[in-house]
Amino acid sequence: MSYPARFDRGHTDDLMTFLAASPTPYHAVANAAERLEKAGFRQVAETDAWDGTSGGKFVLRGGAIVAWYVPEGAGPHTPYRIVGAHTDSPNLRVKPLPDTGAHGWRQVAVEIYGGPLLNSWLDRDLGLAGRLTLRDGSTRLVSIDRPLLRVPQLAVHLDRSVSTEGLKLDKQRHLQPVWGLGGTHEGDLIAFLEEESGLQAGEITGWDLMTHSVEPPAYLGRDQELLAGPRMDNLLSVHAGTAALVAVATAAGTGTGTELPYIPVLAAFDHEENGSQSDTGADGPLLGGVxxxxxxxxxxxxxxxxxSFAGTVCLSSDTGHAVHPNYAERHDPTHHPRANGGPILKVNVNNRYATDGAGRAVFAAACEKAGVDFQSFVSNNSMPCGTTIGPITAARHGIKTIDIGVAILSMHSVRELCGADDPFLLANALVAFLEG
Known part of the structure; x- marks a missing residue:
């Protein structure tokens, strides 16, 4: 018997709302936490003693969240079913001394985070968002979701070779956005954020700020079969994992589902795009400690x-590459994941992904239960393969881990593209997996 909660195109509509409201990892986990709280989950502090009562709980740490639902009758050795994902995306992040400029232009000094498609950030209307730390030690989220900054591209008249030799960008010299005219004054940007946030002058003493495109997500195409939007790598998986956990916990709590043999978990980490080595990354102690x-x-x-750990299974859910119609030779010739073809199972025998044959069987069973087709992905042998939190999770915790996701185009662009059905197909598969 399956739980009645199943997702359709309405889930994709909700994903668009989630993406637009989550310009940073801090906003993403805050929005996930709000959805969990509405479903009856409660936040527990890491500094408090924990109780063993049943029900839904979650821990927030920076840009990471771990949430779990303990069903009635769960024993101390009950294994977990984990959906793992990450909350961060490649972007431009504000430096410690942000105020800069030249030749009458006022600019913001930024550093490159992760591996963005740099050209996709040019000539975009950018907002600014992140976390502010105040003098009293408290934190506050900020989001300036209107055109504030822009990285202007050099005109073709001043770079005649750009169309024949390609665009060449220096990360230091060519990617500093403009946000006004006039001289550079130290403290301008932070003073502006204090005013925008209703804070007193000098109240902000620390910041973790990043830029984002203010163009909203949108359906694309004649029949609206496609979805274009920011940060789908990997907020698409964070959103699907949150929805699946809520669905499973709600059904279990109301008695409309089967008895859960596992404790379902969502673990969404920060810093995957730069190696996961932080207190909020998958290579840190957060998941194991929880x-x-x-x-x-x-x-x-x-x-x-x-x-418990010996019986635990994790689905590491992250985006992968759909076959590109203009660059099909860059893909493996026999593995061409397509948009709206269902979630992908990611395999790499050199352990850049954690999937093995036994893991494949687990995911195949979940998809069969959900009535969802899935696809297989491997890289072209001549192309280097990326990696995920999957191998890290497997190695750090000794947990069987399977790498999956949704096939997209334009990965690491400021605006990515996927099939409009794939987000809810993934969510349905995750529900079946968490049910056990």
Whole structure:
């Protein structure tokens, strides 16, 4: 028997809302937490003692969130079913001394985060968002979601070779956005943010700020079969994982589903795009600490922890490459994932992805239960393969991990493209997986 909650195009509509409201990892986890709270989950502080009661709980740490639902009757050695994802996307981030400029232009000094398609950031209307740390130690989210900055491209008249030799961008010299005219004055940007946020002068003492395109997500094409939008790598998976966890927990809590044999978990980490090595990244202690504390809070021992982890499975959900109609030779000749073809199973025998044959069987069973087709993805042997949080999760925690996702075009662009059905097909597969 399956749970009745199933997703359709309305899920994709909601994804568009989620993307637009989540310009940074901090906003993404805040929005996920709000959805979880509406479903009855409660936030627990890492500094507090935890209890072993049933129900939904979550931990927030910076740009990361770990949420789990303990069903009635779960024992201390009950294994977990985890959906893993990441909240960060490549972008331009503000430097510690942000105020700069030249030749009468006022600019903001930015650093390149991750591996963005740099040309996609040119001539875009950009907003500014992130986390502010105040003098009293508290934090506040800020989002200036209107045209504020722009990285202007050099006119073709001044670079006649651009169309024949390609665009060449220096990361330091060519990507500093403009945001006004006049002289450069130290403290201008932070003073502007204090005014926008209703804060007193000098109240902001720390910041984690990044740019984002203010163009909203939109359906694309004659029949609106496609979805264009920002940060689908990897907020598409964060959104699907949140929706799936809420659906499974709600059904279990109302008694409309089968008894859960696992504890369903969502783990959405920050810093995947630059190696995951942080206190909020997949290579940090966050997930392991949360899972262990949950075991011990339910009266478990180290033996129970070992038994629980041994039976645990994680789906590492991240975007992958759909076959590109203009560059098909860059893909493996026999593996051509297509838009709206269902989620992809990502395989790499050199362990850039964590999937093996046993993991494939787990995912195939979930898709069959959900009535969802899935596709296989491998890289062209002559092209280097990217990686995900999957191998990190498997190695760090000894947890069986399978790499999956949704096939997209324009990965790491300021605006990516996927099939409009694939987000809800992924969410349905995740529900079936978390059900067990």
């Amino acid at each position: 899972l262990e504390r949950s075991v011990f809070a339910r009266g478990g021992t180290y033996e129970d922890r070992a038994r």
